[in-house]
Ligand SMILES: Nc1nc(=O)c2c([nH]1)NC[C@@H]1CN(c3ccc(C(=O)N[C@@H](CCC(=O)O)C(=O)O)cc3)CN21
Ligand SMILES: CC(C)C(=O)C(=O)O
């Protein structure tokens with residue numbers, strides 16, 4: 372039997388925070404990208420409900436279904452050996468009540484092989500997070516800019532700019548920690564406030580659009596690889612231009628086929 376690779380655990384993440392080592396996180400939506408992110412050494416891989424905006428082609432994360440999220444989470448898990456894989460619970464799969472949240476969250480662990488789930492919301496989600504943790508499900512919290520509230524908020528905006536909002540966000544972070552979450556995403560928060568939250572919390576903070584003083588960072592993989600459309604959020608940095616590479620490769624293939632250059636003899640059965 373192959374020597375199994377040792378999985379990253381929630382305890383490894385705590386140790387990284389204590390040692391001031393960055394927790395590197397990225398989203399993935401299929402086995403191929405999951406494997407590549409794992410091979411690149413990421414600690415955490417989130418099967419984000421940003422699959423709505425990216426691979427599923429919706430306007431936002433609202434329409435993503437539990438079935439879609441479970442299917443892609445299972446695919447990512449099949450590609451990943453070492454990193455923790457977290458399923459991002461979609462809109463309306465955990466907000467109704469704790470019973471539904473536990474039933475739905477459990478499916479990520481049992482049916483997909485995920486190592487935990489993520490859900491959006493601070494103090495209001497304390498009872499739900501607590502129920503999941505009591506059931507033995509590792510929970511990754513998420514506070515600040517909450518994409519599943521885009522319709523209520525009327526768009527995406529930085530949270531915590533006023534002193535009232537900043538105090539509420541610190542309280543949200545403490546509530547998520549008190550509920551038993553193993554880490555929390557800080558999204559769209561001014562850098563000084565995420566620095567303060569990261570210092571006050573014993574659990575790791577993972578930032579996106581939240582400055583450099585978090586215990587780790589997360590990015591949406593299609594933003595980082597240049598696979599998205601024209602819009603790149605301010606928080607994202609282009610590390611590659613894969614859309615150009617892919618379009619060029621497919622275009623060359625098309626020209627070869629039209630010109631009779633492909634398939635050649637070496638690609639043809641005798
Ligand atoms: N491709 C992609 N990348 C993401 O980071 C992402 C998603 N999709 N989908 C789910 C959420 C939505 N996110 C978003 C989407 C838009 C902005 C945005 O418009 N930001 C403004 C700055 C806002 C401000 O400074 O107040 C920008 O100009 O980029 C931010 C986060 C983050 N998440
Ligand atoms: C951006 C991260 C935090 C997320 O929730 C997602 O990708 O859905």
Ligand SMILES: [Mg+2]
Nearest residue numbers: 419420421459
């Ligand atoms: Mg999400």
